[in-house]
Amino acid sequence: MTLAPHTPSGRKYNANEIRALVNTDTGRYSPEIYTSEDLYQLELERIFARSWVCMGHETQIPKAGDYQAAYIGEDPVVVVRQKDNSIRVFLNQCRHRGMRICRVDGGNAKAFTCPYHGWAYDTAGNLVSVPMEQEAFGGKLNKAEWGPKQARVETYKGLIFANWDESAPNLDTYLGDAKFYMDIMLDRAEGGTEVITGVQKFVIPANWKFAAEQFGSDAYHAGTTAHVSGIIAGVPAGTDLSQVQPPTDGMNVYIGNGHGCGLFSRNPMFYQVICGPQLTEYLTSGPAYEEAVKRLGQGRADVNLCHMNVFPNLSFLTGLNTVRMWQPRGPNEMELWTFTLVDRTAPDNIKEEWRRNMVRTFSASGVFEQDDGENWNDIQHVLRGHVARQQPFNIEMAQHTVQSTSIEPGFPGESFAYTYAEESARNIYKHWAKMLTTTNWTDLGFGATACAAE
Incomplete structure (x- = not known):
């Protein structure tokens, strides 16, 4: 946990x-969205306090009484079975x-x-014990x-979400068509998924939106310069590197409701680079692949990489199956969980291959x-x-397509x-602006019947 100082100026932005x-019409936007403390405070109020935010996975708290700490924006929460x-x-919060x-x-x-005065709460969050209650409150504390x-x-499908807003749409409506793409990772096999024990947590000195936008839209950096050395290192031995060209057979998708993704299909080289040969074989042939075809259909089973962000701050990368939550810590810093x-x-x-290749590619080391961290950090520094x-x-790229x-x-x-x-990036930011400028879920494109808590 970090305690970055927040010093809002008191500026009030109008819509x-x-x-x-x-x-989004001109394809230009202001870096102010990454640096303004006043906008950041508005994000905490209008985005994080109203959206469905991921808390983790059910297999992390399998038994009654199991719990883990989490965050909704900068509000600390406890997640309890x-x-x-x-x-x-x-x-x-006591x-x-x-x-x-x-x-x-x-x-x-x-x-x-x-630990301050000893007030105790049960696992449902009920206040059950107050030291010296009779003497201190005279029997009048309810x-x-x-x-x-x-x-x-x-x-x-195993992922836990929480929301403070009683007027927000239910989770199914909020996710919308994002579920179709999430299932590429969550629903390949009977029995679903489980978490490899352990959550990596580290600080990146950059605004949370850099990460959310990249996973929700940006394949460009991986196909140009940012990851070239890592990609080459992951290419199978003996491969003619002149034949390793950036793929062009994927697509960029704005899913809706602030969610976006990019994906590539029928290109197992992606799996080879990031997952290694054993996991590639498991994902692209044999019984596990055949089951994925039956459950998802040929099209989704053949997606070799899908980078995705569920608005606001939950990202995935299929194949490696990394789940990432960009925890905001002021306009200039985030924690990655x-x-x-x-x-x-x-x-x-x-499972061991999944773990090993995740540590090799997307982890603190x-x-x-x-x-990614170096790029985001340097932008924030500039x-x-x-x-x-x-x-x-x-953000004009490929408007013509x-x-x-x-x-x-x-x-x-x-x-x-x-x-x-x-x-996808243009529309993610368009949705971001809508969230900051309206408190009405119907105006955000959700039907009135979906906007009442069930």
């Missing part, structure tokens, strides 16, 4: 000013003076006790009123992780300059473009 920051197998998420009632990453507990704030909780999913029914040696912050950025029908038959979305495109 027109926010929309002008991300002009209940005796009836349901899951609760509540604010990690109602007496505001101290965290859980100060560890996870475990199993029967209660959570505030403990039922003083539990921590509870969030709405829903799950999708990342874990790996594997098919629950996969052989142990394949991973070759691709370091490339934006400390006054003149640098005045220069608009370009945008179409309303999918390049891959049957793949859903609102708009589609060439492999190396920024159609």
